[in-house]
Amino acid sequence: MPYNIAMVSDFFFPQPGGVESHIYQLSSKLIDRGHKVIIITHAYAGRTGVRYLTNGLKVYHVPFFVIYRETTFPTVFSFFPIFRNIVIRERIEIVHGHGSLSSFCIEAILHARTMGLRAVFTDHSLFGFADAGSILTNKLLKFALSDVDHVICVSHTCKENTVLRASLDPLMVSVIPNAVVAENFRPLSYSSHRSAPGPPPRISPQDTITVVVISRLFYNKGTDLLIAAIPRILASHPNVCFIIAGSGPKAIDLEQMIERNVLQDRVEMLGPVRHEEVRDVMVRGHIYLHPSLTEAFGTVIVEAASCGLYVVCTRVGGIPEVLPTHMTEFAKPEEDDIVEATGRAIRALRAGKVRTELFHNQVKQMYSWTDVAQRTERVYDGIMGELSHDQFYQGVGVSGAWSATRGRAGMQSFALIERLKRYYGCGIWAGKLFCLCVIVDYLLYVCLEMFAPRSRIDICRNWPTKDIRDGKEKDPGLPKDDKERKETNARRVDSHYHDHD
Known part of the structure; x- marks a missing residue:
């Protein structure tokens, strides 16, 4: 089924680079396959606000302060109101972050899980374990990936590095390489x-x-x-x-x-x-x-x-x-x-x-970006429950204890107490700090829901696209199943609050 996806990263065009090209090409192919994809990044010189690229790809350039190598200053919470507004406007279901050093990516995964959305992370880099910079980066990565649904790495070496750096179960990490046109x-x-x-x-x-x-x-x-x-x-x-x-x-x-x-x-x-x-x-x-x-x-x-x-x-x-x-x-x-x-x-x-x-x-x-998009789409199907647990991990022996803690298809629970348990295991001092961040983020979310209700946020019309799987053009307005989607989201939010209570 088609999904509404938000790609989030500090690194995107007009800056050249492998991560930037990866995000653009993957987004374009997912749009061709019938999905709705937007990109959230920071403002570049001359690019602020909303831009439309080829194939109806919408880019939100958020004006945040850039400190080093096109990475924004980490604020943790100040990005949340803007992020929430964009996510609600675009009816986003999956947040896909890119880059270990991207502040937007790490913060978006935290906020997405607080809002009851599925989150995926793609790692494009390798880091060591000895120097001070790597230790800090690895701890931040551990914070970001403690509550993510699935992780994608661009090579098997990258997977081994990420699993060690973030103390992940290897079964929740897939290898999907880059490609080239x-x-x-x-x-x-x-x-x-x-x-x-x-x-x-x-x-x-x-x-x-x-x-x-x-x-x-x-x-x-x-x-x-x-x-x-x-x-x-x-x-x-x-x-x-x-x-x-x-x-x-x-x-x-x-x-x-x-x-x-x-x-x-x-x-x-x-x-x-x-x-x-x-x-x-x-x-x-x-x-x-x-x-x-x-x-x-x-x-x-x-x-x-x-x-x-x-x-x-x-x-x-x-x-x-x-x-x-x-x-x-x-x-x-x-x-x-x-x-x-x-x-x-x-x-x-x-x-x-x-x-x-x-x-x-x-x-x-x-190499083919179409193949990359198909494999990424399968990850989305797995975390959204469209694939059963056995289908998602076909050919892989999954331990019963691990699968029992994650539920159907290995999906992470949204319950606040379960999230706090995952963050608390990040370290003696870091775990407590991470739990405090999650609690503050949740309280901020409750305040935003009270004082800036969803009913005041306009819903964006979709760009007309053609699904290459059936050759039919999608309605540029609200989808026909919008009522069903709203009811599903309402049930998800109600369940989200019920779990926390």
Whole structure:
């Protein structure tokens, strides 16, 4: 059945990035499948209020203060009145948060559960366990996921990391990878045939090989390794040049390296590029270099392979799961190994050992946003009770004790006392603080229901969409079953209050 879904994250367009692209593509495909999807994010420069994107995707740009890397200042409770108003206006049933470091995401999951809504979280990142920043982030993640219905990770490595960081039961975590719109990342000489005739192309020693790097220029993306490796790679291979696109605090270090080594004619820095311009940059190269220190998935390397580039990347996080070995040359996250791996890739291309002209069709068969949307939809069916417990966990042995505590299909209870029990187990001091936050959030919700009743909030009309499953256009006004939906929501709210009493 169709659902009303709110995607919540601090990270969305116009900022480029993997999380932003994931949210947009997933939302578009869910709309194609007949669901209603809105996006809640913070205001960007020139974008405040409500915007409509392609396919009727509505975006709420909430004006909140941004502190670091497009992350809003965590306020915990001040976001609740605005969030509640949007959720009621759009008749949201499922809140889907994205990003461990997103304040909007963490707060939205808390408020959604207080309002009696189902909540899903998608983790796109990997974090450690030793440094102070990781410890704080992991504790916040534990707070957010203590009362979530289901968790989605973009790779199996990401799942293991998230389960350990948030002390989750592995059965409530699914792995659904990112994807790529292969049609938007075609190589210059694209052939629709599965196999190209003739011998593989060779690049003579006199021809220039271009290495492309498209990344945010931050420490965790391996920019320091890149700065150290580029002069050595260029010194060993005369007919090689670099194209670097991206922005960040490490950009000044890259520019200083170029000036210090007098490499202006062999290293081109493009600065930030829009996502629709990424393909135009990639097709100028032969090799894509990705020296990241940590990565949960790495969508950009799939895009590079789809453009026909041979990928040199570090063997960290979920990167080894993304592409088959014949498309990649792996290296340790060390300067010497990156130099050696890039050299092997250059020699392989010159010898004609790599069939990069076949990569696009192979990537097209491996990744599809339609498949991602279908698998995400199945998660929604599970948490909404459309699938039975056995159907949702088909092929997985589920312990009776665990299933008994979560109910049908492993759904979390909305009862306040049950929620407090889950939060109380987060730590000696943190557990008490988390319980206090939940109680205050619930009291704020009661006050809002009393002094800003739902009857005063106008219900939005739906954008006309076509469900690709039956080819019928949906009514742009209120749905025909709106009365039934209102009665269901009323029963849910009554049950919600009854459980708390």
